[in-house]
Amino acid sequence: MYEVECQSIEPERIKFKGMIEEYFKENGIEYSDSVISKFANFRVGKLPSWLCVWMCKNDEEVVAVIAHELGHWKLNHTMFSFIAVQILTLLQFGGYTLVRNSKDLFQSFGFDTQPVLIGLILFQHTVIPLQHLVSFLLNLVSRAFEFQADAFAKKLGYGAPLRAGLIKLQEENLSAMNTDPWYSAYHYSHPPLVERLAAIDEPDKKTD
Ligand SMILES: [Zn+2]
Known part of the structure; x- marks a missing residue:
């Protein structure tokens, strides 16, 4: 489910919103108006995809990010x-x-005796090493998904506009650009x- 929002008063941005909604309708993709507040985003510390889309000012780059x-x-x-x-939650309860x-x-x-609270504390301490392993594996998968x-x-x-769009988003995010590959593999869900x-930039493999 995609969420669309436009709080800008710039006519160009409002035009983009219409374009994206049209694109979603044409392709039968469900969407709704965004319900997340700016404060919630600030607290999560993440840029949702729709915000990334608004930050790209060029039509081609917007479409590339949507692609x-x-x-x-x-x-x-x-x-x-x-x-x-769901599986991880189930395993946690188990x-x-x-x-x-x-x-x-x-x-x-x-x-x-076996007080519930003590059980909870013991459990928390037992799963810490496992949690590190799980978060590493999840990051590994998430990074593969991004690629x-x-x-x-x-x-x-959209290779070229996506390239330009990613650079623009990086400028706005001010996040680390070229992290050590081992550090980023462990800590980042998105590759730098x-x-x-x-x-x-890698040349296409001629398999398809
Ligand atoms: Zn992504």
């Missing part, structure tokens, strides 16, 4: 992430049940600009 987002949809990335989160029911674990920490979505936009012929541009 990237539609790549996520077309390649089922959204569904994958949704299922992954893990907590195991810890809560383990008499030995409570006893080894000096508790003869795939970029490749999708490139395949549609230099890695993305390098992937876009």
